[in-house]
Amino acid sequence: MKLSTDTLKNMIRAIKMTRPDEIGCDDCFDQLSEFAELKLAGKSPEKAMPLVQDHLNRCGDCREEFEALLEALKELKVGI
Amino acid sequence: MNKGIKINILDLIANMALFIYVFMINWFKRRKQEAKSYRTNEEWVESLSNPPDEDAVDDLRRYLIRGLKPALYKYVDRELDQFVEDVAQDALLKILDKIDTFRGESKFVSWAMKIAVREGLSELRRKKWQDISIGDLAGSDPEEEGSEINSEVFAIDDPGPDDTTHEKMMLKKVMGIIEEELSEKQKKAIMLLMVQGMPVTVVAEQMGVTRNALYKLVHDARLNLKKKMGAQGIDPEKMLKQL
Numbered sequence: 352m353k354l355s356t357d358t359l360k361n362m363i364r365a366i367k368m369t370r371p372d373e374i375g376c377d378d379c380f381d382q383l384s385e386f387a388e389l390k391l392a393g394k395s396p397e398k399a400m401p402l403v404q405d406h407l408n409r410c411g412d413c414r415e416e417f418e419a420l421l422e423a424l425k426e427l428k429v430g431i
Numbered sequence: 432m433n434k435g436i437k438i439n440i441l442d443l444i445a446n447m448a449l450f451i452y453v454f455m456i457n458w459f460k461r462r463k464q465e466a467k468s469y470r471t472n473e474e475w476v477e478s479l480s481n482p483p484d485e486d487a488v489d490d491l492r493r494y495l496i497r498g499l500k501p502a503l504y505k506y507v508d509r510e511l512d513q514f515v516e517d518v519a520q521d522a523l524l525k526i527l528d529k530i531d532t533f534r535g536e537s538k539f540v541s542w543a544m545k546i547a548v549r550e551g552l553s554e555l556r557r558k559k560w561q562d563i564s565i566g567d568l569a570g571s572d573p574e575e576e577g578s579e580i581n582s583e584v585f586a587i588d589d590p591g592p593d594d595t596t597h598e599k600m601m602l603k604k605v606m607g608i609i610e611e612e613l614s615e616k617q618k619k620a621i622m623l624l625m626v627q628g629m630p631v632t633v634v635a636e637q638m639g640v641t642r643n644a645l646y647k648l649v650h651d652a653r654l655n656l657k658k659k660m661g662a663q664g665i666d667p668e669k670m671l672k673q674l
């Protein structure tokens with residue numbers, strides 16, 4: 352099995368974007384409900400919590416959960 | 432004739448009574464729901480702490496179910512209601528179990544909802560990938576995962592004798608760094624996440640580590656590669672343009 356050029360590109364891109372202060376899934380999850388509430392209130396959580404935004408950009412599972420959480424909270428009218 | 436009209440009128444009255452009854456039930460339900468949403472964080476925690484108040488648990492369950500439906504419907508192709516109810520039940524147990532870790536940084540309902548959403552999506556990921564084990568993906572016996580697979584995984588087309596372009600040389604160099612610098616565990620994780628496109632949740636479970644630990648493992652790998660590439664004068668930006 353060989354690495355395709357696309358995979359290699361993705362890897363190099365991921366390496367390029369790597370920073371030492373990234374947070375993990377646990378830290379992201381700890382702050383996720385607050386982040387989501389700010390987002391729904393039209394505030395800019397990415398400014399107040401840039402490392403959470405950074406993790407969401409990198410981690411597909413956490414991003415998926417964040418988007419689903421937004422839908423749930425919209426339904427429950429949280430943040431309004 | 433008269434009899435027919437009478438029956439119709441009776442029908443009509445019965446229907447109206449039913450309508451009013453349903454309307455009132457809904458009105459009471461709605462009023463109850465509206466009242467619920469004013470519950471403060473402190474009240475939630477208080478009523479759900481040992482021993483949990485049954486009404487509060489029911490209220491929370493209803494909240495979770497209501498929120499989970501729009502959150503998960505696009506991932507579930509059938510029996511959404513049943514799935515959402517099961518997820519809400521599993522999530523409730525987790526929520527009650529770790530209620531003392533709630534620090535009030537958000538509304539209680541948002542905090543509970545995120546636990547339920549993670550529960551649901553994790554379950555869906557598991558289901559989606561359950562029949563595909565790491566061994567299958569690597570094309571070998573699950574019991575035999577090891578260096579052999581990984582060294583094959585991180586191979587690129589060997590440049591032929593005539594092929595000595597700068598691009599190929601750089602690629603070879605990068606592959607060499609990857610091969611040398613990463614642990615077998617890191618290679619395996621990167622392969623499953625980036626080549627196979629498996630979710631972190633699933634890879635973590637199959638590798639027997641937490642999701643957070645897996646993220647850290649790959650983060651360390653990326654950091655290390657970045658450092659080593661820098662030391663060898665390889666600019667990722669330039670490489671991306673050349674590829």
Ligand SMILES: [Zn+2]
Nearest residue numbers: 375376410413
């Ligand atoms: Zn994550």
